[in-house]
Amino acid sequence: MSGSVTVQAPPPVIVLVRPQLGENIGKAARAMLNFGLTQMRLVAPRDGWPNPSAGPAASGADIVLANATVHETLAEAVADCSQVFATTVRRRDLVMPVVDPAEAATIIHGEAGLSALVFGPERSGLDSDDVALARMILTVPINPEFGSLNLAQAVIIAAYEWSKGVELAQPPLADLDPPAPQTDLEGLIGATNEMLEKIDYFQPESRKVTTLRNIRTLLTKPRWTAKEVQMMRGILRGIERGPR
Amino acid sequence: MSGSVTVQAPPPVIVLVRPQLGENIGKAARAMLNFGLTQMRLVAPRDGWPNPSAGPAASGADIVLANATVHETLAEAVADCSQVFATTVRRRDLVMPVVDPAEAATIIHGEAGLSALVFGPERSGLDSDDVALARMILTVPINPEFGSLNLAQAVIIAAYEWSKGVELAQPPLADLDPPAPQTDLEGLIGATNEMLEKIDYFQPESRKVTTLRNIRTLLTKPRWTAKEVQMMRGILRGIERGPR
Structure with a gap:
């Protein structure tokens, strides 16, 4: 009918925040490539980058490691992403939509922009500030009596669910603009906080x-x-400035 | 209508045929328990059983290892099973239904009897005689250019798909508050428009x-x-009022 072109949403990037062991970075790369994901972003890897332990653990997924980019902060790593999922268990301190891997995959395939799946350090997981940067929480529903999913396992399940939708993916609704990139959003949040600082909104300090x-x-x-x-x-800005 | 009781099919047993490294047996146990599977059966493990390397790799899934049973042949290991899946790539030498993990999970949940998910040795995978014992082939669709799924990864994906059909899932979305009633929303829109009117935001009038x-x-x-x-x-309101 129309001359519209169907564009498939790009594959998500996998962001590892402060990963500890090179071996685990390699395993995550292997998990990714098994299901066709190739873009890895590392935020402040503990032992620097490149890491000699990553390669052997990647079992041939060297291309993922070779193309991995390193970032100082999570904000920088997801600056170009319009959808950001923080992989974590449910958080009491944050009110945010919670989705499972299948729901996340559906959302990623429907996005007009780039999505990021964010994973925390092996021991501690993502801290609250990292999670707060995301737009949704991705939780893998596991055995409540034995939750011991390691980094590569969490990555592989997310990647596997994404891969299931690759052929089926509906083209995103053509003329919907994607959500703003993270940098724009941060700009808004920063500017708002500055305005609120001026009017003593953040009293008492403890809150x-x-x-x-x-x-x-x-x-x-x-x-x-x-x-x-x-x-x-x-x-x-206009309201702050007041009547001219 | 009928007095029928809905009985949930029992969780499948995981059968590892001639596993080589104790470490991989431990990792498979961990993968299983994450998604609520507890019954492991070992067919002729290369290094005997118990294997001291299995425990540390299981990261706490000791109950699975403690309850694992050892069998001389695959036939013996699946003797009580009414449905047997051989996990492997598609085989030219065998004409057998091929299902993916989600389809296998559906079949398992619909079975009246016990199902077995059978995995081969790390390097070589299941041989033809083992596969022939099964009723279906379970294939995990992976990147055709990089197929490097290890034993624990194959186990975790099968277990994960099975778990999706069970209610062990954590409570979803439930406790998010609903969107505000329309009156509240109108209140916000009206107040915003009033503020903007004061600062001549609606110029030119035609827009x-x-x-x-x-x-x-x-x-x-x-x-x-x-x-x-x-x-x-x-x-x-605060921004409009300005600093006190």
């Missing part, structure tokens, strides 16, 4: 951390496009 | 209708809860 997190959630949840984020910034 | 509509979309899209709507109103 500040929680309030900052709530504002982040408030502004992340809308999934505003870049244009909408700009509009919101304009509104806030 | 006003479109701009009002865009603001409505901007504030409706987030699906904020009543609490979040209140928070947003507080933020806007």
Whole structure:
């Protein structure tokens, strides 16, 4: 009918935050490539990068390691992503949509932009600030009496679910703009916090951390496009300035 | 209608045929227990049983190893099973139904009897005689250019798919608050428009209708809860008022 071109959403990037052992980075690479994922991003890997232990553990998935990029912060690593999933167990401190791997895969295939699947350090998992950067929590439902999913296992299940939808994926609704890239969103959050700082919004000081997190959630949840984020910034600026 | 009781099919047993490394047996046990599978059967493990390398690799899934049974042949190991899946790549030498992990899970949940998921030795995989004992072939569809699924990874994907059909899943989305009632939303939109009117935001007049509509979309899209709507109103009011 129309001359529209069906564009398939790009494969998600896998972001490992402060991974500890090179061996586990290699195993994650292997897990990824088994299901066709090739883009790995490393945030502050504990032992630096490249790491000589990664290669042998990758069992041939060298291309993933060779193309891996290194970032100082999670914010930087997901700056170009319009959808960010934090892989973690349910968090009491954060009110955020929680999805399972199959639901995440469906969302990724339907996104117009790039998605990121974020995994935390082996021992501790993602900390609250990392999770707060995400737009959704991805939880792998496991045995409540024995939750011992390691990094590569979590990666492989997410990658496996994604791969199941590859042929089936519906083209994303053509003319929907994607959610704004993370940098735009951070710009809005930062500007809002600055305005609120000026009006002593963060009193008492003891509540500040929680309030900052709530504002982040408030502004992340809308999934505003870049244009909408700009509009919101304009509104806030205008109201702050007051009548001319 | 009928007095029939819905009985859930028993969890499948995991059969490892001639496994080589104790470490891999341990990892398979861990993979199983993560998704609620506890019955492991070992056919002629290369290094005998018990194997001291298995425990540490199981990361706490000791119950699976402790209950594992040892068998001389695959036939003996699956003697009590009414459905047997051989996990392998597609075989030219055998004409047998081929299913993927999700299909296998559906079949297992629908079985009246016990099912077995059979995995071969690490290097070579199942030989033809072993596969011939099965009723179906289970193939995990992987990257055709990089097939490097290890034993524990194959086990975890089969176990994960099975677990999706069971209620061991953690409670989903449930306790997220619903979006605010329409009146709250209208309150926010109205208050925002009033603030914007004061700062001549709706200039030129000819664009006003479109701009009002865009603001409505901007504030409706987030699906904020009543609490979040209140928070947003507080933020806007505070910024309008300015520093005290």
